[in-house]
Ligand SMILES: [Zn+2]
């Protein structure tokens with residue numbers, strides 16, 4: 001499967017950047033994971049005609065992950081894409097439009113979307129939030145932490161993933177309020193090793209950071225918009 005980083009910032013974008021949004025593709029299967037600011041313009045640049053998506057997956061309903069879901073609705077209402085489009089999210093009140101086919105996700109749920117299998121795992125954030133492990137038919141897997149603090153169980157959920165796509169919003173490790181909702185850069189590096197993941201991309205980078213600390217682990221990298229990874 002192929003991962004394209006569309007938007008990598010949170011909870012607001014860095015100058016010129018976009019918020020959480022990732023495209024997952026495997027053959028003809030295409031899933032938009034998160035729909036933050038900037039997602040639609042970037043997708044339309046890749047696929048200028050009617051966009052053929054199999055589903056949108058939203059980890060939670062915070063604006064930096066869902067900011068353009070209504071723009072997506074407008075695009076579908078104007079005929080740019082097949083409807084109703086399946087949308088998976090832990091809360092579906094905002095998705096009740098004829099162009100969407102919403103499904104509420106819950107801890108332990110597994111769904112098959114085209115060639116890909118998705119397994120949801122509830123994490124610890126300010127609102128109900130689902131991490132997801134996405135596995136292709138060859139057994140390659142991506143584990144996306146969504147927004148979460150570090151907690152017992154995350155390591156097991158991420159175990160052995162080929163690629164860990166992880167919330168590394170925090171550089172400063174001293175703010176207890178922030179630590180309740182997000183992970184630090186160092187926590188993500190440690191999680192990658194504890195879970196035995198082959199490599200990690202640190203994403204949901206704080207949009208207000210002027211500089212990010214150097215990474216110790218060469219199998220870890222900061223997310224860069226437009227980057228593509230084969231998993
Ligand atoms: Zn966020």
Ligand SMILES: [Zn+2]
Nearest residue numbers: 060062125147
């Ligand atoms: Zn959030």
